Amino acid sequence: MTDSANDRLVVRLDRDRCSGHARCASEEPDFFLLDEDGYSDLDADVVVKPDQIDAFRRGVAACPEDALTLEVAHETKELP
Amino acid sequence: MTDPSITRATVPGHVPAEAVCPWDHYEQPELLLDPVGCYDEVRAQREALYSPLFGGFWILTRYDDQRRVLQDPEHWSSVNSAIPNRGVRLLPVNLDPPIHTKYRSIVNGPFSPGSVRQLEGRIRTVCRELIERIDPTREVDFLDEFAKPFPATVFCAIFGLASEQYPRFIQWTEQVLHTSDVLVRDTATAELREYLGDLIAKRKTRPQSDLLTDLVQADVEGVGLTDDELLDFSQTIFTAGLDTVTNALAFMFRHLAENPQDRMSLLASPSLAPSAVEEFLRLYSFVQLVRTRRVDTKIAGVEVKQGEMVLLPLASSGRDADAFPGADEVIMERHPNRHLAFGAGPHRCVGSHLARLELRIALEEWHAAFPTYALVPPTGPVGHGGGVSGLTEVRMRIDSA
Numbered sequence: 001m002t003d004s005a006n007d008r009l010v011v012r013l014d015r016d017r018c019s020g021h022a023r024c025a026s027e028e029p030d031f032f033l034l035d036e037d038g039y040s041d042l043d044a045d046v047v048v049k050p051d052q053i054d055a056f057r058r059g060v061a062a063c064p065e066d067a068l069t070l071e072v073a074h075e076t077k078e079l080p
Numbered sequence: 081m082t083d084p085s086i087t088r089a090t091v092p093g094h095v096p097a098e099a100v101c102p103w104d105h106y107e108q109p110e111l112l113l114d115p116v117g118c119y120d121e122v123r124a125q126r127e128a129l130y131s132p133l134f135g136g137f138w139i140l141t142r143y144d145d146q147r148r149v150l151q152d153p154e155h156w157s158s159v160n161s162a163i164p165n166r167g168v169r170l171l172p173v174n175l176d177p178p179i180h181t182k183y184r185s186i187v188n189g190p191f192s193p194g195s196v197r198q199l200e201g202r203i204r205t206v207c208r209e210l211i212e213r214i215d216p217t218r219e220v221d222f223l224d225e226f227a228k229p230f231p232a233t234v235f236c237a238i239f240g241l242a243s244e245q246y247p248r249f250i251q252w253t254e255q256v257l258h259t260s261d262v263l264v265r266d267t268a269t270a271e272l273r274e275y276l277g278d279l280i281a282k283r284k285t286r287p288q289s290d291l292l293t294d295l296v297q298a299d300v301e302g303v304g305l306t307d308d309e310l311l312d313f314s315q316t317i318f319t320a321g322l323d324t325v326t327n328a329l330a331f332m333f334r335h336l337a338e339n340p341q342d343r344m345s346l347l348a349s350p351s352l353a354p355s356a357v358e359e360f361l362r363l364y365s366f367v368q369l370v371r372t373r374r375v376d377t378k379i380a381g382v383e384v385k386q387g388e389m390v391l392l393p394l395a396s397s398g399r400d401a402d403a404f405p406g407a408d409e410v411i412m413e414r415h416p417n418r419h420l421a422f423g424a425g426p427h428r429c430v431g432s433h434l435a436r437l438e439l440r441i442a443l444e445e446w447h448a449a450f451p452t453y454a455l456v457p458p459t460g461p462v463g464h465g466g467g468v469s470g471l472t473e474v475r476m477r478i479d480s481a
Contacts, residue, residue: 017151019428022193023418026354037185038192038433064418065151065425 009048010073011056013040017067024059024068032059032068040067087164089136094383103131103139105163105368105391105465106260112461115469116331116364116395120408123396128380134164134260137370137389138382141396143403143420145380149371149392150425153177156371156390158427162467163370163389167266168273171312177426186298187317187430190238190291196433199238203438206233207445214449216478219456222333223326223474226446231325231438238434239314239321240279240290246322253322256315258466269315276314280307291317324367325435327470329442331364332357334474335410337455342410347451350444356412357439362419363410365394366469369423394420395469453478 020039024032031052035041048056048070060068091100103122105111110118122129123141130138140146149156153176160166161173172183189195210230214220228250236243252275255268283296295313298305305313336343346352369392373384384390398419401407422429429435456475464472 019424019426020188020192020430021422021428022433025193027415034193036192036194037188038194039188058415061416062418064147064420 008073009053009056010045010071011042011048011060012045012069012071013042014067014069015040017065018063019065019067021064023062023064027062028055028059031055042068045073087133087135089132091130091132091136092385094385095130096382099126099128099130099382101126101129101131101139102133103129104133104260105131105139105393106258107465109461111465111469112463115463115465115471116366116399118463119393119396120399123400128382130382131391137163137391138384139391139393140380141393141400142380143397143400146392146394146397146420147424148379149390150369150420150423150427153180153426155374155377157374158371160372160389161370163391164260164262166269168269168315169312170316171309173316173427174312180426182300183313184426184430186295186300186313187291190294191430191434193433196437199234199434200437200441202237203234204441204445206230206237207438207441211445211449214478216450220453220476220478221474222476223330223471226442227326227329227333227474230329230442231435232322234434234438235321238291239317240283240288240292249318249322250326253319256319257323257468258464258470260466272318273311273315276311276318277307280310280314320429320431323468323470324429324431325438327366327468328361328364328435328439330471330474331366332360332439332443333446333453333476334455334471335360335364337453337474337476339410342412343447343451345412346443347447350447352412353440353443354436355414355417356443357436358417358419359410359412359414360439361421362398362404362414362417363408365398365419365421367421367423368393368395368465368467368469370467393469394423450478 018040022034022038024040025034033041056070060070127142128138128140157176158174161170172180175183207230210226214225232246232250233243236246252268252272255264259265279292283293287293295310346356370389372389373386376385399407422432453476456477458473462471462473464470
């Protein structure tokens with residue numbers, strides 16, 4: 001059984017696709033960090049808080065490579 | 081008139097007759113009239129064309145297909161980056177991953193958004209000094225007085241060149257990039273390489289604080305670059321650094337000179353400058369990239385065989401209505417704006433962040449000095465083609481606009 005209340009919105013980075021356009025950071029510099037070469041340095045599976053959804057959506061949508069995706073991570077939990 | 085020396089290949093059997101179109105991406109008359117808009121009609125007719133000129137090559141017109149090619153270096157090689165093929169190798173342009181990644185990483189740091197941001201003050205000073213020299217009471221040659229010297233002066237400082245010699249550098253770059261006359265191109269290439277070779281030798285004995293010294297001191301897995309590699313690398317940075325922002329400035333300011341409503345919007349909301357820059361890059365994506373197919377495939381409804389080359393006129397993808405709603409309108413607040421003006425995939429233009437900064441500063445400083453200006457209509461076609469297409473004339477009236 002899944003419990004949708006435990007579904008989380010996460011941002012995923014495909015490092016092989018990122019080619020350093022830095023459009024994400026240009027849109028939302030507080031949320032999309034870059035490494036010293038200018039490539040995305042997003043931690044694995046960043047969990048998006050409800051008040052950050054719009055900012056993350058903008059940053060993800062800006063990527064010309066589709067290196068970033070916003071996904072719902074289903075968390076399965078046993079019900080008692 | 082197409083140069084009679086251009087070789088015309090026999091069209092291979094797998095090419096559908098309706099796809100054949102002798103398109104000359106240097107001198108096509110439609111391109112000379114409008115180097116970016118000329119692809120609108122081409123794209124409306126076909127996703128893929130085959131030009132029998134220069135030994136034969138495909139042209140892909142749609143955003144999705146161009147991006148697919150650029151993102152797939154395993155199947156689309158960069159071993160040739162020009163049609164007709166250059167006699168010299170460009171680094172890291174003509175490498176494919178995984179070796180490309182190692183050479184490319186040498187220049188990622190110096191051109192990263194963080195490194196480029198440090199240069200903003202110096203770039204703004206260069207921009208202001210050039211603008212102060214412009215006499216607004218007479219007709220302004222926008223290219224010679226601003227669009228060429230501004231990025232060239234910035235580039236010379238970064239790369240380690242004497243900026244007062246920039247007209248000679250620009251001439252070499254234009255001869256290397258804009259012409260299908262192989263003799264002119266190869267002569268300029270040889271002169272440029274001799275000049276760069278001399279500078280490289282000087283940096284080896286007397287290091288400076290510049291990109292040329294960074295290259296001389298760089299290594300790939302602990303091994304320094306050979307003299308040939310240093311030439312191949314510095315030639316790439318040189319030609320790419322001197323020509324491209326000039327063309328972006330020419331297209332952007334010509335548009336604003338001809339479209340007062342867009343200029344007024346920008347003057348009313350200067351904070352639009354960064355997204356306006358992206359929109360002008362989209363609408364005027366003037367670079368034409370080349371890839372070579374490694375194995376037979378189908379794309380855009382045609383068969384492309386191993387060893388065949390494709391030309392990707394990025395102007396065509398930027399104006400593809402399937403990728404951009406209202407593709408032929410200027411929407412300065414457009415979001416998202418996932419244009420391919422700087423390419424895509426591992427060869428994405430390393431200078432893109434510097435270019436964006438220069439374009440934004442140019443908009444801000446030019447409009448602070450000259451809010452009103454109008455284009456002096458050219459008397460004939462002013463476009464040019466090649467790997468980097470552009471405009472050969474942008475003249476303005478400022479005071480009487």
